Amino acid sequence: MANIRFNALKELNTRTFKTPTPPAAAISEYFGELSFGLDKMKTALAPETFKKVEENIRKGKKIDKEMADAIAVAAKSWAMSKGITHYTHWFQPLTGGTAEKHDAFFNPQKGIEEFKGSALIQQEPDASSFPNGGIRSTFEARGYTAWDPSSPMFIMGGTLCIPTIFISYTGEALDNKSPLLRAMEAVDKASVKVCKLFDRNVSRVTASLGCEQEYFVIDRALFKARPDLVMSNRTLFGHSPARGQQLDDHYFGSIPTRVYNFMREFEIECLRLGIPVSTRHNEVAPSQFEVAPIFEEINVANDHNQLMMDVMDRVAAKHDLAVLFHEKPFAGLNGTGKHNNWSLITDTGVNLFQPRTSARENLLFLTFFVNTIKAVYDNADLLRASIASAGNDHRLGANEAPPAIISVFIGSQLTAVLDELEKNGNVQVEKGENLYMKLGIDKIPSIILDNTDRNRTSPFAFTGNKFEFRAVGGQANVGVPMSVLNLIVADQLNKFTSDVEKETKKGTEKRLAIINVLRSYIKDSKSVRFEGDGYSDEWVKEAEKRGLSNVKDTPRALDAYLTDEVVKMYERNDVLTKVEIEARHEILLENYVMNIQIESRVMGDLVNNHIIPTAIAYQNKLLTNAKGLAEIGVDNSGVKRTIEELSRFINEAKKGVDNMLEERKRLNKIEDLREKAIGYCDDVKMKYFDDIRYAVDKLELIVDDEDWPLVKYREMLFLR
Template sequence: MAKLRFNALELVQERQKIEVTAPSDKVSDYFGENAFGLDQMRASLSQDVFNNLKHCIDKGKKIDEPTADAIAAAVKTWAIAKGATHYTHWFQPLTGGTAEKHDSFYDMHARLEKFKGGALVQQEPDASSFPHGGIRSTFEARGYTAWDPSSPMFLIGSTLCIPTIFVSYTGEALDYKAPLLKAVQAIDRAATKVCKLFDRNITKVTPSLGCEQEYFVIDHALYSTRPDLVMCGRSVFGHQPPRGQQLDDHYFGSIPPRIFDFMRDFEIECHRLGIPVSTRHNEVAPSQFEVAPVFEEINVATDHNQLLMDVMNKVAEKHNLKVLFHEKPFAGLNGSGKHCNWSLVTNTGINLLQPSSSARENLIFLTFFVNTLKAVYDHADLLRASIASAGNDYRLGANEAPPAIISAFIGTQLSAVLNELEHSGNVSVEKGDNMYMKLGIDKIPEIILDNTDRNRTSPFAFTGNKFEFRAVGSDANVAGPMTVLNIAVADQLNQFNKEVEKELDKGTERRMAIVNILRKYIKESKSILFDGDGYSDDWVKEAEKRGLSNVKDTPRALDFTISEKTIKLYEKSNVCTERELRARHETLLENYIMKVQIESRIMGDLALNHVIPIAIAYQNKLIENANGLKGLGIDNSAVVKTINDISQHIESIKNNVRQMIEERKRVNKIEDIRDKAIAYCDDVKETYFDKIRYSVDKLELFVDSEAWPLPKYREMLFLR
């Protein structure tokens, strides 16, 4: 292993520059050239066919066979002209990644390329082999993928990829996209109703999303010699380097040349696919970086984020690099998140979370702003569950990421506005050409975009014209948390609309009715608001006083996904049935168990088969040295102490690994999946991981560096 390590380090030094050439000096010349969305369809379809397609998308209707055939013919012509030989339905199963099965355009019997509407609209992958939480049995293999026409098709290499949902033979959702699409419909209906209180011209509301993607990059040769990174995505061992992130010199610093070339290359591929990536920079930890796109409709943004991660992985291979999306690949350094910037946009072009100098427009803004905060307050536990994963457990609350306590940051000025709205005893509506509210002041004050500081310790922060859900993990499919956020806000908006209607039925003036209900919501949800340091112990105590949950591990957090309250929310939103929710709960627990189990196994393998043999060999050298010194009459006490220290760490590792293995055997016999997940969390991970790591990391300092088998943090993290 030591030889592999040094061979890898030599390869790193010998890497040659990979030339990156864009198709044109202007991105506009090639942006979207490998995507086939509505713009391309408009250009290649007859007006009647396109209008029919657009109507089906807008109304959620089934596409008829002639329309599907016309679209299939157009996309086949486009794809084959670009060198495509195969097509695939590209879907997002509950693995968290993406899946695809390629079929050839070439028909062996007809001896020509064929692609009909039926193949475009539907395929039949094996549903029993994907995570399903008991919905499908092994002998019930059939499942369906169904085309999502609202998301652009795209070309990867010689394969046309068609975004689809994935459902079982009996219709249950087995993916992340289907619930998200239903959640988008739910918030559209609810938000549009509320908008009509202000503007009858608003007929549609679309949630938008921008995902800031954080990630680490290391050389592929070093990655390949770390079995823990290969198997788990994170380093289970590794002593802190003398220099980590304490100088804060990496953040926004000059991008290392190899990484710069890699970034340029994957950005070019993203732009060709129509993914609007626009920002790149160094993040806080060494070898940590970020890419961010322009906002898009939430379904497309989710697809593009999944595709972005895939493109980054493929381009990294070309550059002899490896991208790490794990939330905490290196202990002691900042973890990686996926900051989800969310807003609501009307068909008339209004961002409903955009403050304004107009009192009338600010009332619309405050309506959606306060209702979102109320939704976060009411469904904080479900939002916490939506970001739960084995990887994110290492990151949340680790003094570089939001804590597991869900709170919202809104800034000093908006806090003052809500406080005034809540407590003002002089609330009246003045009528005239310029309608405004009196709140003990002349009107709602002008709320300037980005008028307040940001709070990076907040899980859910308002950042000027959007909310930023910062607690989402870097490896997550954002469709999960975004589904929860959208149905929570949709449910709250429905409740708000009902309460307004009751007030109107009583004869209350419309704007006064809105203000009165908003005041009530502010009072009810104010405990969720926190503008201070989310990393502090004082906040943990204060949150407990406020009655906010602080569930730090995934198995217990996932309880919220099948609570009576959650089931009711999903069913009345028509997003998931109770059966689907329980299946997802089981799938997430299984995923957690397997990930902790794999980490436990790799820790045992590395410790017993790699670290301890090297440590014993080095210890034997020290024993020879100690005996030699003693024979010469030289004091050998320092060497003897080192031998004893090494011996103690070796014994500690052996004992803890053996006990961990026995505990794992016991836990594997537990039949109830929730109990098993909790046991893996408490009795395997929490009991043994840190103990074993402590001794291994100490041995890294004792053992001769020439003999140490694993690439060290200082070797992996300072790539230039």
């Protein structure tokens, strides 16, 4: 029992519970204490200065040098009062994670601590090693981070962190925050124009997001004893345990004590940072859990999700646990998603996706509702591209994850409303008649919030007062799919405004013009609406009949970014330039290739250096046993069959790994990145991964349990 697996299991048995102590009895007493937002600025700045700062942040205007100097002094004083000596521009490069470079407040030349507005607003980190997609050469290292005042500063790990965008020397966006901010501005402008058709008082529309984060938790020693988890974030081998999630006993069950203590501590730290976490529970698979925050403005919600994952990692280590965000860390079990609950809110306090009791207000609701469906229908391939990754390819279409087919679920009641509006759209309305009644718009029930069911198989579902984009992967930066969603809705709303204007110029009354346009959109986008089981084979066939795409792998899904229509849409809405889009496409392809390369290398290492030597050693034991049985005249046929099985699966694993290595060598000579990515998908992953895994998993069932080197599924998932 000297192998790494049993050493890890032995270490697991030494664990003790670590019970966290909240800084105060009531959450309200410590919520946001490590966050420097408007509430802290209000007390730290002069009233007139704060008034200007608040207005500029609310309207998205530039913070001038005088205001920046005042904020910098206040932020430094606040941070130093908490023992902080350094600050950093915290940004989100195209790696999918976050980055930071720490600088001290202390100026040794002056012998004092200082923090100027210029340092708050902009920094110049060495940017040479971040992904850039060919925008600049490696020797052109200059890149700039610029403060995003709409997202609060915060203290993390003893450092004042300042959320920023990251751009190249020539101004191209090299991060995931910049396009999100631009897309938010685009949907704001487009939404306001539409809202003014109904209410002239609306001057701003904010996109909001509630991001449900799923994750697995396993013991840290067991995690470290799995080289595949350490190197590729998922288990490349492992036979399914006898008991998985089939009993449905884990979902919403009692939270294990050790995990509960971890949850409590990371929630406390999140709340101190101003992250409004509110929900925790067991998810479907054993050792899978979920945390969900209250809705926030979408840019802040994205920052908070990135920060929350960092907090979870740090706190997990204190509890000798490891958090897994990968979309498919365990084969055959529920995947890990990041459900994005998205809505649009006016500055007059109206949720534009909330059905109302007033028929007039419901026409406003239907306008945004139908335009969103139309946007998804017209841009389904782009939405699919926005959630494409090597990890998410393993998840989509299996074990309670939506399929790669983008469809919209709206529920039976709203389906009936749209069908009636489509059918009765050309009704003649006499003076004094109730237009809304004749169209059926007044029939939208106020209780629809409770009656709209959740379709767990739908990638994009309406859930009462919001749309839930369920296809986003567990380790994704949500700024990417949310940039796309806000962009396509903004573009569609602009088309809607133009189409209504064309109708009114013909002399059509405004309400009828709106209804006529909506009716045409309902007809055009009907095929994207689906109320059934997205997991079924029947839906795959039906979707093909409807002309809906089913792009199952990332390299081909990413093609959607480069179509002329998509590039023009990005450019006319000032979200990304063609150069920036092409750079992102290249980075995503390169990331895919590297992920499959890493997984295949880890597979080869495990098979050649761990699995086969262990299997051969066990086989030698059996050969000795078989020989001994034969010598005393005892039937050894059962042992011989086991030896033959071992030989078969050893040979299959070895042959698969050797052939996979040769295929990698061939593919690495290909210069075209798309061709190489497709090759790694088709000729490495699809051709060899499953077969090699099958052989190894069979060996796991045959080799003596005390000899097997890898921590098993039953141990990772059930031992805490």
